[in-house]
Amino acid sequence: MEKFKVTFYPDNKTIEVEKGKTILSAAISAGVYINSSCGGEGVCGRCKVILKKGTVLSQPTGRLSLEERRHNIYLACLATIQSDLEVEIPEESRLIFEKLSPEELGLRLKGLYAEVEEVESSMSILENVFIHSPLATKLYLELPPPDLNDKISDLERLYREIRKRHQIPIMQTGLANIRRLGEVLRSSNWKVTVTLGKRNGTVEVVLIEPGNTSKRNYGFAFDIGTTTIYGQLIDLNTKRILSTKVTYNKQAVFGPDVITRIIYAQEEDGLEKLHHAVVDVMNEMIQECIREHSIDLNDVSCVLCAGNTTMIHLLLKIDPSYIRREPYVPTANFVPTIRAAEAGIKINPRGLLSCIPGVSSYVGGDTVAGVLSCGIEREKDLSLLIDIGTNGEVVLGNRDFLISCAASAGPAFEGSGVSCGMRASSGAIQKVKVNPLNYEVKFSTIGDTKPKGICGSGYIDIIAEMLKAKIIDKAGKIILKDHFRIRDSDYGKEFVIAFGNSTLSGQDIIINESDIENIKRAKAAIFAGVSILIRHMGFDFEDIKKIFIAGGFGNYLDIENAKLIGLLPDLENTRYIFVGNSSLAGARQVLLSYEAMKKAGELASKITYFELSVEPSYMEEYMAALFFPHTDSLRFPNIKI
C-alpha cells in the first residue's frame, strides 16, 4: 500500500499514513485534535482544515462555501489523502483542552445545591449521612517488637495490631508488600503506617510505610462524562475538597457521543486510543492538583470514578461493543476495585481505583451516584431525577422503589449537532432575552467574554424567547418575516443572535430551523421518557414532590423557560431543585464512606431499568412532544404562549 507523509500545523506533527485515508483519521493517529461533532460523517462541518500543499480527493459538501473552497479549505473527514500533505488547522477547528476553573464553568461544586440556602444546609446533612470511612484509610501503628516470648511472624504481628483496632474478617496483602515488610518494620523501629483499602468485600493492606504518615492521605473523586471530566482532590482525613478541576474528555476527538466512540473502539487500536485519551486527562488533572497543593503522588492512595457505562468500560479498557448491540448488555455493571495502575492511573503505584456500579448499558454509575447524592431512596415522597445530557437519564422513585430509563436525546443540549452550539464554558451564551417588540437580543456569556457560541441553557432561553416573541410558531418554524435578523440558509431560515462584529470568531452566531428541530427532538425525547416512566408506574406528574435537575448547564438553567419549551413538566417551580453535577457529589460520598459505597451497590441492584425502545407507546409520546410545549396543551395548563 502506498504511503504518504502528512504534516499538521501549527502542531508541526508529521505522520505516515496509507493513501486514501482521510485527513481526520491521519490527525487522530498523529494525536492532533480536530473538532468533529458528528464523528466524521461529513455532517457537522466542524473539521475544516486548510490544505497548504499536496493533493486530496473530496466528496462535494454543502458545509463548505465557494469562498472556502477557493481558499483550499476542506472537511478533514471527507478529504482523502493522495500525496504528501501539509495541513493547517485553523483555530476554530481545533479541539482545545482548556483547563477551566469551576468559576469559569459556573459550577456549583462546593455544595450540591448552592443557590438556595435552606437546601444548602440540608445538603451538608446529606454529606454527613454516611459514616466517615474512606476507600483507603491510614492507620499509624506502634508494634511491640518480637522477643522470645512473642515470636509471631512480622505479617501476623501486623495483622494482630490492625485487628486490635478494626474487626476485619478477611485481610489481604500483596507479595510486593510482604517482600518489603521485614525491612520496613525494623528500619522504622516497629512504627509504621498502614494504608487499608476496601477491596471487594475484603480489606487489603495496600501500603506499609515507615513512621507516621497517617496525616497525609488523599484521594480523587472523578465524574467521567462523555464530554467533560470533573476531578476533585480530597483530603481523606478531613473530608475537605482541596481542589476541583474540570476539563474536556479528549475522547471527543473520536466521536461526540458514546455510540460513535463504541464504533471507534472497534477500529484498530481504537479501544487503546480511547482508553489513553481518558486516562491522560485524568493523570494531567491529578498532577496539576497535587502540584498546586505540594502533595506527594505517593500520598494519593485511591481514586473513585463515576461515569456512564461506556465511559467506565473505556477507562478500564474493556471492549464496549456489546453495549450498542441488541440486547444492549455491558460486560460489567459492577467492576471490581482494582489497582489504579492497572488502568494506567498514576497515583501511589499500589493505590486503588473503584468505580460506582451501573444499572445497565445506558444507566450508569453516574446516575447511581446522582441518586445517592440526591437521597431519593431515603424519601417517603416520590422524587424524580432528570440528568439532561446526550443521554438523558431519568430516575423515578422513593424509599420503596426506583426505576430508571434513558432517553437518547442527542448532544444538542451539550452544544453538539447544532450550528453554533458549544459546551457550557467560557464564551458560551447561557442566558438570553428577546424583546418581543423589536426583536432585539440581550444575552450574557459564561465568563462575560465576547460570545463564541450557544450552550444548552442558552438554546432553552432562545427558543422560549422566540416563542414568546412569536418569532417561531409552536412547531418551531420561523414565522417572523422582513427583519434584519432573519435570513434564509441551507438549513431553513435562520435568526441571528449575535452579529460577527461582536463575536469572538468574527462570524455571526445564529440559530436556524434545523437547530430548533434538533432541540425540539432532544426535549421531546426527554419529556417522553419522563412521561412514560411516570405513567408506567401508574402516577401523575402531580404526584412528584421533588424534581432534581442535573446536567452540564453551568450554573444556570431557567426552569420557567424549560417548562415553556416542554422540556420539563408543568409543575410549580418550588418542586424543582437544580443540583448541577450530582454524579461528582455521589462519587465524593462513596470515596469518603464505605457505607455510601455499599449503598451505591444496593442502589445499582435496586434501580430497575425500563427499556424505552421496546415500549410501544414511547414513539407516540415522543411524536406528541414534538411541539412547543406539546401537541396536547392540557399537559401544560399553566403555559401560555
Added chain:
Amino acid sequence: MEKFKVTFYPDNKTIEVEKGKTILSAAISAGVYINSSCGGEGVCGRCKVILKKGTVLSQPTGRLSLEERRHNIYLACLATIQSDLEVEIPEESRLIFEKLSPEELGLRLKGLYAEVEEVESSMSILENVFIHSPLATKLYLELPPPDLNDKISDLERLYREIRKRHQIPIMQTGLANIRRLGEVLRSSNWKVTVTLGKRNGTVEVVLIEPGNTSKRNYGFAFDIGTTTIYGQLIDLNTKRILSTKVTYNKQAVFGPDVITRIIYAQEEDGLEKLHHAVVDVMNEMIQECIREHSIDLNDVSCVLCAGNTTMIHLLLKIDPSYIRREPYVPTANFVPTIRAAEAGIKINPRGLLSCIPGVSSYVGGDTVAGVLSCGIEREKDLSLLIDIGTNGEVVLGNRDFLISCAASAGPAFEGSGVSCGMRASSGAIQKVKVNPLNYEVKFSTIGDTKPKGICGSGYIDIIAEMLKAKIIDKAGKIILKDHFRIRDSDYGKEFVIAFGNSTLSGQDIIINESDIENIKRAKAAIFAGVSILIRHMGFDFEDIKKIFIAGGFGNYLDIENAKLIGLLPDLENTRYIFVGNSSLAGARQVLLSYEAMKKAGELASKITYFELSVEPSYMEEYMAALFFPHTDSLRFPNIKI
C-alpha cells in the same frame, strides 16, 4: 578494581570478575555448579578444581594432598583470582542435577506407608478424610444468553450461574479476565468453563475458557526441601498422581543448609539467585511432567508448596535474613495465595500458588504438612513425628495439643559435612553389615551400582555395626588396632568401608573419627530435642503410642540400629512407622481439599513452638546424649552392646 576473565571447563562458560574473588564465587556468578557442602569455608574439601592456566593465591589446607597440589588442584573456595584463568571442574566436584526416578531414590511415594499393608489401607482412608475440593476447580457452564427480559451484564450473568451451583459470599475476577469476557462468552455461544480458585477466604474466577475444558484440570504438589525437591503432577478431577519427580535443589551450590543460604541471600543479588535456583528446578519439573503426559501448560491451574520457612521465603523472594537473627522471626508464616507467575512459576499465567503455613522460623509448612498427613491431631493417643534432616523437626501431641521443636542436627544425616557422605540417591551405601569376627564389610547401594558414598541410613548402620563389632567404643573412638581397614588420617583414625578398586571414583570410601563425631552430635541433637519436648510436657517415652519417622532416608531405615546408636528412643519396633516424605503427602492433600487447607491453617496456629536454644536443660541433655547410645544406659534398657 582490576578485573579478570575466568573460563570454566567443561561448561565452557566465561565470566569477568574482580581480582581477589574466589574461584567458587566466580563459578556461582557464571552459573557453574560446583559441589560445596560447607558453604565455601574450606572445610569440606569438595570443591576441588584443576587450574589449567593463570595464577591464584590460596591458603594452605589439609584437604589437598601433595600429589593433588602438584597437579595444580585447588579448593575453589580458597583460591583467589590473580589473573585471567582457565579452570577445569573434575566430575567428582560437579554438582550434577540428576533427574532421579522415585525408584532410584527408593521412595515410597504412592502411599504414605508403603511397606506395611494394613497401614497402607489406613493411609487411603486418611487420603479420603478430606472432602475433594481442590485449590482450583473447573466448572462448565451453559449460560442463558441475554435478551430484553434478562439484561444483566456479562459478569453478573456469569456470577449468577456460578452461584446457582456454589454458595460463594465473596467472588473476585481480575481485570484481564473481564477485558476478555464479552468476546469469550459470545464466541463460545455462552458455553464456557470457569476455573474457580480458593484465594485467601474468597473465590477468584481465575480463568474463563470457551467450551468445555472441565476435564482438563491439573495441579502440582511440591515438597521444597533444603536438599531435595519433590514434585507431583496431579489430576485434580480424579485425584490421581500422574507423575512424581525428584531432583536436587540447585540452591545447594550456595550453601548446604538454610543458615548458609540465608547468609548468601544477603550478598549482592544473592536473594535473586537463590530464588531463581529453586524456581528453575520447579519449572523444569513441571515442563517434564506435562511433556510426558501431553498436558497443555494452560491446563495446569495451581501449585501447592510445602517447605521449611526459609525455603518458602526464598521461593517467594522474601528476605529470609530475620530468620537467623534473634529472636528468630520470619517475615511471614502464613503467606497469601498468589498468582504462580508472581513467583516466576510457569503454569497457566493466571494460575495460583499456595504455600502451607508454617509455625515458626524453624518449624515450617513442611512439618505442618507432615502432621496433617500423619493425622496426629486426630488421635486420642500421644504420637510423635520426627523428621530427620539438617534441621530435625519434632512434633509431639494428640487431638488435644501439639508442640514442636527444631533440633539443629547439621547435615550429616543428609550426607553433608562427613568425608564420604552423599544424599540418598543412586550409588549411596544405604545398608551395611560388619562381621564382628573378621571385620569384613557387606553393603548394598541404592540402585545396586558401584558405591559412590554413604547416605544417612548407611551411617546409622555403619556406626551400629562398628559398635557391635567393638571397632569403636561407646564414645565413638576407634579402638580396633592392627587391621588393614584401620588407618591414621588428619581426622583421627579411619575405617575403610570400600576400597578404591571397587568404588565408582576409584577412591576409598571411609569413615573417620571426625565423621563419627559429626553423626554423634547430629543424633544427640535430635534425641535431646525429643527428650526435652516429652519431659517438658510431663510425659515419659513409654506414653508415646506411635512414632512417625520422616526424612530423606530413601526407602530404608533400620529402626533397631537407630535405637542402638541412640538416635531414636528405646521403644518397641511396632510403635515406629516410617513414613518417608510426609510433607509431600500433606501438600497433595491440601492441593486436593480446601478442608485440608483450612486444617493446615488451624494446625499452623495450633502447634506450639518450643525454643530449645533458650531451654537451660537442653545443653545438658545434649551433652548426655553424646555417647552411644547414651551416657545414662538406663534410658536404653533394651540395648546391649
